[in-house]
Amino acid sequence: MTAVAVGTVLVAAAFSGAVPPVAGMQFHPTGHWVYDTALQTAFHVDGATTNVDARVPVAGDAGSQVVQSDTDGYVVGGSRIVRFGKSNLKVQSTVVPPSDEVPLTIESVGGPYLVYRQAGKIVRLGTSPVVIPTGDRIGDPVVTADGTMWLLHSETGLVCTLPKAAVSTNSCPARVPAGHSGALTVIADKPRVLDTTAGVLRPINPDGLGAGLPVGVPTSATTQVAPADAGGKVALLDAAKHALYLVDPKTSGSRPITVDLPPGQYDGPLSGGSVIAVVNKTTSTVTTYDIKGQRTDSKQIPVTTGAPKMTRGADGQVYVQDGGGSHLLVVGKDGKVADVPVATEPVPTAVPSTSPSPGGPASPSAPPSPSAQPPQPTPHPEPTTNPEPPAPPKPPAPPEAPASRKPPVPPSAPGAPGAVAASAGSGSATVTWNAAAANRATIGGYLVSWSGGSTTVAGGARRATVSGLTNGQSYTFSVAARNSVGLGPAAGSNAVTPAAAASAPGGFTATASGNDASLSWSQPNLGGGTLQHYTVTASGIGSRSVAGTSTSYSGLRGGQVTFTVRAVTTVGGRTMTGAAASRTVTIAVKNPKIFISRGSDTHSSDCKSPNCSWINMRLTGFAPNTRVELEPYANGHVFSEPCVTTTDSSGAATCDNDTRYDVPDTTVYVYADTADGRVQSNTLYWERR
Incomplete structure (x- = not known):
């Protein structure tokens, strides 16, 4: 009970201003912050009670989002990111975002994060925000409990990791097959890739993607996947078919649950515990379902300027904010949706009254007027023997003009904006x-x-862009x-200090020697900023920070490697990443390998079930973009159905469903003759079935 009482006192103090916040007070990262554009205020809504328990005045952009860490909140807009303290409820600092794209916000261990997916940049928010370039476009990342962020590169299909507190991705253990699309999710705190082309959920192993499990429903590049499981079920949304699917990722052959959705455009799905939520943007409705596909609640989202925003908070609950930030819909752990109106008019400051309240004495804070005199007793007239006749009565004074006829208060100059x-x-x-007080005359x-100029804009304007600086x-x-x-x-x-991102570094060269590469470049035009370092990215490897104008790599795998270099500058507290210079080199092939495994059962006129199966083949380390013929060998001789394939730019290839074998109790392998000699696969004992 003591803790509850203390919390109540602090919240009351935050609202009334009667008591300053206790130094060092922290909000536990539960609940959700929402930004009301009209009131220019961030409000905190407790996820358990749906009470508005704190607010911070913040100058921000229309449609801003709010994310939080343990100690701070961040109002994120297109032109600024404003940090405020959750203990003192005051603005601390303002920085400029690296892109005007609306970012995906993630509250997690090591964060919070802003993910600019099209720009290929991740911002880790903190006292000094860190901008982490990813090298190209990325899909929606996911984060595991240890704070590791998992990224899927849209162009290369690489699955890479960003550990907690890291400034660059440090490994890319897997790749989605060429020509396939995919999406990430987390199941029982393990990252998974949904290969949406093949319709298979695949585990991410240290040496690549695992075999995985078919989801049993049609999937495509437009399939939307919940970033985390809900009670062990993975939620998939097919917006084109207006269908929500709940898939059991643990049991092979289990029948998915299909939920038919009303027509419309959808956001989601998002999971909160054992609840799945989707937003129909066409009807402006949030609807929740349990893991059996039963609808638990549906609530209308108040229609305001801008699109609603759907997020999963640090407390694991789902929150939906209307476009203007005046309402927050809280999805409870039971699936019920509560509509919390957060936009309230500011409480006016109390002014002590100098007149008595009705039925009571005057306020003690109002001192008596100096001219006020205590009442005097009425004197009794003295008797007289010669009374004078009474004076004629005076004509009555004219009545005072009513208040409505008093002269109006004249206009005056406006107040300050x-x-x-x-x-x-x-x-x-x-x-x-924000608008200035007009003071009874329209602002024109x-x-x-x-310093150096001025400009005038219309009275209805609330912003101006100044150029030529x-x-x-x-x-x-x-x-x-x-x-x-x-x-x-x-x-x-x-x-503020205007600046341009640096131009691309000049004279960029990349030279390969064996399995090594040497890079050099010259300093570009820094656009008015101060050089901090260069970010050098190698395809399939990751990024590094370099202080000078050269660097080198060793032990590279065979194939083509593309290197890019960008200058990172700072100006006025902002970090800016410049344009890229790129070079591609071919690394000599070393250590080609073939790995075979027994695939699915099949048959032909000469290949009988149940012992007839495909031989799956995986090639790595071969010459890039090269034709390779793989000969199968078993039972003392080469047999029919060789596989002919072509390696990709990294020297890798796959050959499935081309070669069959059906002689049990025999050792099988394949080989390929290359310019550097014969390469033989592992051996596989063909067991009888």
Whole structure:
């Protein structure tokens, strides 16, 4: 009971301002923050009670999202990321995002993260945010309990890892087969790849993807996969067929559950414990289901400006925010959906009254007027012997004019604009503000001024873009409103420094020697920023930070390797990644290998069941883009149905369903004759079935 009482006092203090927040107080990362654009305020909603228990005034962009760590919250918009403290409920710092793309937000161990999927960048938020380039576009990442983020590269199909606190991906243990699409999920805290082309859930092993399990439903590149299982079931959404599938990933041949959905465009699915939630954007509805596919609840999302946002919080619950941030729909652990109106009008500051309240004495805080006198007793008239006649009565005074006829208060110059803020671009800056008080005369315009110039925008404007600025030079801006009376007081912005991302490094060369490669380049135009380091990426290997203008690699695998180098600069607290220079080299082939395994059963006129099966073949380390003929050998001689295949750019190839064998109790292998000699596979004992 003591803990509850203390928490109640702190929340009340945060709202009323009567008591300052206790230093070092932390919100446990439960519940969810939502940003109300109209009120320019972030609200915290407790996930268990659905109470609004904290709020922070923050100047932000329309449609901003909020994510949290243990100690801080972050209002994330297209032009700025604002950090505030959850203990003192005050804004701490502002940075510029690396892209204007709407990011995927992830609250997890080691995070929170912002994932800019099209830009190929991940931001780990903190006191000093870190921008981690991935090298190309990525799908929706997933995170396991140890804080490792798993990434699936859209172009190469590589599955790579980003460990907690790492500044680059450190390994890529698997690759989706060429020509296949895929998506990531987590089942029992183990990452899995759904090969949406083959319809198979595959485990991620240290040496590649495992065989996996067919999901038993049609899948395609547009299939949407929940990032985590719900009570052991994996939720798949086929938006084109308006179908939600619940798949058991543990039991081969188990029948999936199919849930027919109403027509519409969908977001999701997201799982919270044993609950699955989807959002129908067409009807603006959130609907929940249990792991048996039974609908548990459905709730209308209030229709406001912008699209609703669906997220999974750090507490594992699903939250849906309306477009304007005035409502938050909380999906409970039982699947019930609660609509929490978070937009409330600010409580006006109390002003002590100087007049008595109805039926009671005047406020003790109102001192008596100095001119007020205590009541005097009425004197009794003295008797007189010669009384004078009474004076004629005075005519009554004219009545006072009613309040409605009093002269109106004349207009005055406007007040100062609120929440003036600036964000930098390349040779430009964007200045935003809240409306100034009009003071009884319509605001006709706003004057935006800076060292070197000024501009006037319309009275309804709330932002202005200033161009022609010098990259690398610091600027502050002031904004003042003007009405028919005159120009009101100005309010100033934060200081910003315009800058451009660095150009591509010049003179980039990449030279291969055996299994090694040497890289060198020259410093590019830094666009007004300060060079921090270069990010060098090797395809299939990952990225590294380099201080100078050269680096080298050793022990590379055979095949083609593409290297890219980018300059990373900082200016005004922002980190910027420059344009890339790329070179591709071919590494000499070393140690070609063939691995065979027994595939699925088959038959032909000469190959009888149940002992007739395909021989699956995997090639690595061969010459890239080269034709290879694989000869099967068993029972003392080469037999029919050789496999002919062509390796890819990395020297790898697959040959399945080309070669059959059906003589049991015999040792089988395959071989290939290459320019460097014969390469023989492992041997396989063909057991009788």
